[in-house]
Amino acid sequence: MNVDLNLLRYNPEFDSRPHFESYRVQADPMERLLDCLHKVKWELDSSLALRFSCAHGVCGSDAMVVNGVNVLACKVLIKDLKQPITVEPIRGLSVLKDFIVDMEPFFAGYKAVKPWLIVDESEHEPARERIQSQEERDRFEDTTKCILCAACTTACPIFWSDEEYVGPAAIVNAHRFIFDSRDTGGDERLEILSQRDGAYKCRTAFNCTEACPRGIKVTKAIQEVKRVALYRSF
Amino acid sequence: MATVEDIYRKHKPKAFSPGRRPSSTEVWWWFFMRISGVILLFLVLIHLYVMHLVGSGVERVGFDFVAERWANVGWRAFDWVLLVLALLHGVNGLRIIIDDYIRSPGARTAVKGTLYGLTAILMIMGTTVVVAFDAGVSG
Numbered sequence: 001m002n003v004d005l006n007l008l009r010y011n012p013e014f015d016s017r018p019h020f021e022s023y024r025v026q027a028d029p030m031e032r033l034l035d036c037l038h039k040v041k042w043e044l045d046s047s048l049a050l051r052f053s054c055a056h057g058v059c060g061s062d063a064m065v066v067n068g069v070n071v072l073a074c075k076v077l078i079k080d081l082k083q084p085i086t087v088e089p090i091r092g093l094s095v096l097k098d099f100i101v102d103m104e105p106f107f108a109g110y111k112a113v114k115p116w117l118i119v120d121e122s123e124h125e126p127a128r129e130r131i132q133s134q135e136e137r138d139r140f141e142d143t144t145k146c147i148l149c150a151a152c153t154t155a156c157p158i159f160w161s162d163e164e165y166v167g168p169a170a171i172v173n174a175h176r177f178i179f180d181s182r183d184t185g186g187d188e189r190l191e192i193l194s195q196r197d198g199a200y201k202c203r204t205a206f207n208c209t210e211a212c213p214r215g216i217k218v219t220k221a222i223q224e225v226k227r228v229a230l231y232r233s234f
Numbered sequence: 235m236a237t238v239e240d241i242y243r244k245h246k247p248k249a250f251s252p253g254r255r256p257s258s259t260e261v262w263w264w265f266f267m268r269i270s271g272v273i274l275l276f277l278v279l280i281h282l283y284v285m286h287l288v289g290s291g292v293e294r295v296g297f298d299f300v301a302e303r304w305a306n307v308g309w310r311a312f313d314w315v316l317l318v319l320a321l322l323h324g325v326n327g328l329r330i331i332i333d334d335y336i337r338s339p340g341a342r343t344a345v346k347g348t349l350y351g352l353t354a355i356l357m358i359m360g361t362t363v364v365v366a367f368d369a370g371v372s373g
Contacts, residue, residue: 201330226261233262
């Protein structure tokens with residue numbers, strides 16, 4: 001079938017502002033949007049710039065705005081998209097070229113919440129494994145699924161207006177450790193998330209939950225972090 | 235060559251610089267918004283019922299009505315709590331919107347300063363009226 005694509009192109013070397021360009025490619029309805037973008041790049045216009053790596057919804061490289069909503073180009077099927085398919089880079093981050101954005105502010109928020117296991121200082125060389133019950137593991141199961149694609153953070157209206165907000169992805173990854181029974185860094189993380197640009201900037205728009213390609217209940221995780229910070233303050 | 239650390243430092247959100255004193259102010263304001271929201275729901279409904287629906291509604295509200303109502307210290311307390319909660323709830327909402335949309339530090343400080351100034355004036359005026367109202371000065 002014919003697939004019509006409207007791609008928002010931007011090359012800072014030549015363009016003063018982004019503009020749409022139309023392409024038509026042949027594709028099977030069961031092919032993914034990423035396949036069509038590759039057809040454009042490989043057969044029609046090799047200057048098209050986009051990120052992808054695994055192409056199977058795990059690496060989180062190809063989040064983009066398709067027909068107005070954040071998706072992974074490698075997960076969405078052509079048959080599910082209304083044509084012409086409009087593709088834009090994710091919002092709230094500066095565009096470097098076409099669908100490639102500067103992810104550093106996103107990762108700065110992620111790093112700010114210390115997304116690694118923090119254990120007791122005295123325990124440099126643990127003598128045995130850190131045992132966890134199934135129940136304890138289930139407490140943060142949902143937030144382990146994050147692939148850092150930035151679909152949630154760049155769907156967030158608060159992040160659009162204020163890039164210094166840590167963003168939903170960072171809070172999800174803080175949640176993953178705060179609710180981990182083996183982790184002892186909860187206080188440090190909550191202290192960070194209780195600041196002005198932390199979790200309390202969230203106004204529960206739910207855009208993040210809708211955007212997450214992994215189905216993480218992002219807004220719920222953020223609310224849990226807010227609540228645990230409050231309980232700690234009593 | 236720039237290391238990952240350099241890039242991190244360069245892009246690190248200002249709010250998380252080590253020099254900034256951690257505080258749980260935002261936690262408490264968030265909690266206040268929830269609690270005050272629930273209380274306001276009831277206070278506002280009662281206020282609307284008493285002032286606008288009972289009898290001939292807002293038409294009957296005048297000096298005598300207020301004098302009669304505020305003879306009861308319970309109603310004074312009710313009105314003052316409504317004033318404080320509604321004012322702080324609204325102002326905190328505006329503060330958050332200002333933090334979102336006004337990016338320049340100078341303008342942000344100026345707008346927030348004006349807002350807090352107005353809040354203080356309204357709070358003092360309202361409190362003065364509630365506390366100092368004297369039915370005896372009837373004209």
